[in-house]
Amino acid sequence: MTDYIPSFEDLIQKYLQSDDYQPLKQHELAGALNIEGSDRRKLRSTLRDMERSGKVVRLRKNRWAIPDSSNFVVGDLSVHINGFGFVAPEETGLGDIFIPERKIGTALHGDRVQVVLDKTRRGSRGRKTSASRHDESLTSGRVVRVMERRKTKITGLLTRNSYYWQVIPDNPRIRHAIRVDPSTSEVPFHAGHKVFVKLDKWENRGTPVTGVILEDLGHADAPGVEMSGLIKEYNIEPQFSGRTESEARSKKSLTDEPSVKERRDLRDVLTFTIDPEDAKDYDDAVSLSRLDGGLWLLGVHIADVAYYVERKSSIDMEAYQRGNSVYLVDRAIPMLPHFLTEKVCSLLPNEDRFTYSVNLVMDKRGNVMDYEIYPSVIHSRARLNYDQVQGLFNDGDSPEIPDPVCQALLDMRGLASALRAKRKRQGSLLFNIPEVRCILDDEGKPLGFEKRTSNEAYALIEEFMLAANEAVARRLSDMEVPSVFRVHDEPDDDQWIKMAEDLSSLGFSTAPSSREEINKLAESFSSDVERDAVSISILRNFKRAVYADQCRGHFGLAFEHYTHFTSPIRRYADLTVHRILRALKDGENTPYTSDEIKGIASQCTATERNADDAEQESINLKRLEYYSERMKEGYTG
Numbered sequence: 001m002t003d004y005i006p007s008f009e010d011l012i013q014k015y016l017q018s019d020d021y022q023p024l025k026q027h028e029l030a031g032a033l034n035i036e037g038s039d040r041r042k043l044r045s046t047l048r049d050m051e052r053s054g055k056v057v058r059l060r061k062n063r064w065a066i067p068d069s070s071n072f073v074v075g076d077l078s079v080h081i082n083g084f085g086f087v088a089p090e091e092t093g094l095g096d097i098f099i100p101e102r103k104i105g106t107a108l109h110g111d112r113v114q115v116v117l118d119k120t121r122r123g124s125r126g127r128k129t130s131a132s133r134h135d136e137s138l139t140s141g142r143v144v145r146v147m148e149r150r151k152t153k154i155t156g157l158l159t160r161n162s163y164y165w166q167v168i169p170d171n172p173r174i175r176h177a178i179r180v181d182p183s184t185s186e187v188p189f190h191a192g193h194k195v196f197v198k199l200d201k202w203e204n205r206g207t208p209v210t211g212v213i214l215e216d217l218g219h220a221d222a223p224g225v226e227m228s229g230l231i232k233e234y235n236i237e238p239q240f241s242g243r244t245e246s247e248a249r250s251k252k253s254l255t256d257e258p259s260v261k262e263r264r265d266l267r268d269v270l271t272f273t274i275d276p277e278d279a280k281d282y283d284d285a286v287s288l289s290r291l292d293g294g295l296w297l298l299g300v301h302i303a304d305v306a307y308y309v310e311r312k313s314s315i316d317m318e319a320y321q322r323g324n325s326v327y328l329v330d331r332a333i334p335m336l337p338h339f340l341t342e343k344v345c346s347l348l349p350n351e352d353r354f355t356y357s358v359n360l361v362m363d364k365r366g367n368v369m370d371y372e373i374y375p376s377v378i379h380s381r382a383r384l385n386y387d388q389v390q391g392l393f394n395d396g397d398s399p400e401i402p403d404p405v406c407q408a409l410l411d412m413r414g415l416a417s418a419l420r421a422k423r424k425r426q427g428s429l430l431f432n433i434p435e436v437r438c439i440l441d442d443e444g445k446p447l448g449f450e451k452r453t454s455n456e457a458y459a460l461i462e463e464f465m466l467a468a469n470e471a472v473a474r475r476l477s478d479m480e481v482p483s484v485f486r487v488h489d490e491p492d493d494d495q496w497i498k499m500a501e502d503l504s505s506l507g508f509s510t511a512p513s514s515r516e517e518i519n520k521l522a523e524s525f526s527s528d529v530e531r532d533a534v535s536i537s538i539l540r541n542f543k544r545a546v547y548a549d550q551c552r553g554h555f556g557l558a559f560e561h562y563t564h565f566t567s568p569i570r571r572y573a574d575l576t577v578h579r580i581l582r583a584l585k586d587g588e589n590t591p592y593t594s595d596e597i598k599g600i601a602s603q604c605t606a607t608e609r610n611a612d613d614a615e616q617e618s619i620n621l622k623r624l625e626y627y628s629e630r631m632k633e634g635y636t637g
Helices: 008-016 026-032 039-052 225-233 242-249 314-322 338-344 386-395 403-426 456-479 493-505 515-522 528-539 572-585 594-632
Strands: 072-079 085-089 097-099 112-119 140-148 153-160 165-169 178-180 193-199 209-219 273-275 284-290 296-303 352-362 368-379 383-385 436-440 446-451 485-487 546-548
Touching: 008 026, 008 039, 026 039, 039 140, 072 097, 072 140, 097 112, 153 178, 153 209, 153 225, 178 193, 193 225, 209 225, 225 594, 242 314, 242 338, 273 284, 273 386, 273 456, 284 403, 284 456, 296 403, 296 456, 314 572, 314 594, 352 403, 352 456, 352 572, 368 456, 368 572, 383 386, 386 403, 386 456, 403 456, 436 594, 446 594, 456 485, 456 572, 493 528, 515 528, 546 594, 572 594
Parallel strands: 097 140, 178 209, 273 383
Antiparallel strands: 072 085, 072 112, 085 097, 112 140, 153 165, 153 193, 165 178, 193 209, 284 296, 296 352, 352 368, 436 446, 485 546
16 A cells, blocks of 8 residues: 655645644745755745735744634725725724735735735724824734635726836726737737726736726726726616516506406505606605594505515526616616616506505504505606606695695605604604715716705605614514615724714714714704814714615614615615515515625625725716816816
8 A cells, every 4th residue: 555645735734734833934944844945935935825815924024824714704895096005804893904015915906805814903993084093002904815816807998108018007006007918819919098908817916917998988088988998897787688678568467357466456545656856767665544532544655666676586596697777977777678667667656556564553653553565556646856746835825736646745744743853752863974076968978066955855756665674674584574774783893983083083082982972963053164064974884784684673763673675676685575465464484594695795785895896986987087077277276
């Protein structure tokens, strides 16, 4: 029998796992293992390979060790434009880990990475937002492995220097130019053009990043090229497959009597929709009626998209990949085909439509006394926009709105105010970062920017949708079935500290540590400018709201139960919730396993973040374009 000869990797791993092992440098390890001559180069190569695979880690002063799971985190890397980065751990309850630029290795912005911690502050692991804050008390780490390269294709500007062609990434967080070779691409090379590049594998920081150009998007200054590049960069698909489009066009708004009999018939109830003036799909309608004893019956009626989109159909699979609709500055890219969202499912006025309804019995203070959730059919009496409703609230009358609808709206105004007051009493945060809207001409050129105002009409619909979402989350939680919830965790200790520092820089001595203290500060705002600056300082130190398979509550809203139910046309999480509700109502088994729900929650969180980043970047591109033109005209600010 041939004697077993252990490999270098086996020798290394066995020695490093011994009880008395203390981390050694490479030459010390070679001596301990009696490795001489050319085998020392093999040792170095093997250690590097084991490091890349996560089997060993390199500690401070280049000492080698077996990974200690208690000293490792896995999460997403966010790279600052100055080079350093942060890793947001997947494990809940941990603060962000600071990564110095020299310790990022071959990871790129957005990658899922494994990090070994260098230092741990007593208490929680904290987040810092400046490289200068990297000191002895800071939790920091080193990227030891790229678990998943999240972006393998990027857009950038094709340039040439004296020696080679390269692509300068559009995203400033990707700080490496990509070398490209004309001989490896079928696309002609033109300096100054925007191109779409597929990255090659990059495993050694000492070598350049390389790639292959897949597409020439046109000259960088040509109209529409920047936005085309952005859509490519964020992997947003503007077109649906032919199969999905065909499947969507086969759907019809089924309101025949056999189908209606399976639902509660609300066609005689006064319902209507309120949306932005330029909206093309209407997925929520509302109704309100008086009950005995001074109670109200609020109805929130949501387009029953799940009735038309069967699970694992072509439409469903594309919707899952998209996760949500994307609203760029100059276009909307929907989650579902237009024919489905604008015709079949949309709650058009004077048309029978299938919905899923939430009835909320409320007292005059907005307390929910009872609720029920069920499939229904409605007949919307009016399609209103926010400006029309706000005009009614301002003037007390509106010739554009039928009298019965006017009266219902005025009653809704009072109920919405009561709901908002109730949320305030509970500690809900009642302010947001102001949204900026870009005004474009017919050719897509920016004419200016304006802040979106939050008026009563918007707030009315917001309060009703929040109440419906909370009721649905409570039902799902009570049923104890796998489901998607919307959660928002409380800031950790370091985020509260950073929030106080940011407020101090604005002249506020307050150091809030609870929702109540934040709301007290909000009440002290003396101007819109001050309010916006403070709101940004506070909210940027919050954790992001995410989708999860557990109902952990929503810190910002001060809700113990919360989910997304009210927008199945534009959010896959809502579509999932509708399917679960239908199964529960019909007495069937839940349609999803726990693992499937975890996957949906993760996918929806990722696509939402990608969409948010793309939407913000589209605003930034138009802002740059606008001020570039103004500077040419002599604008100095």
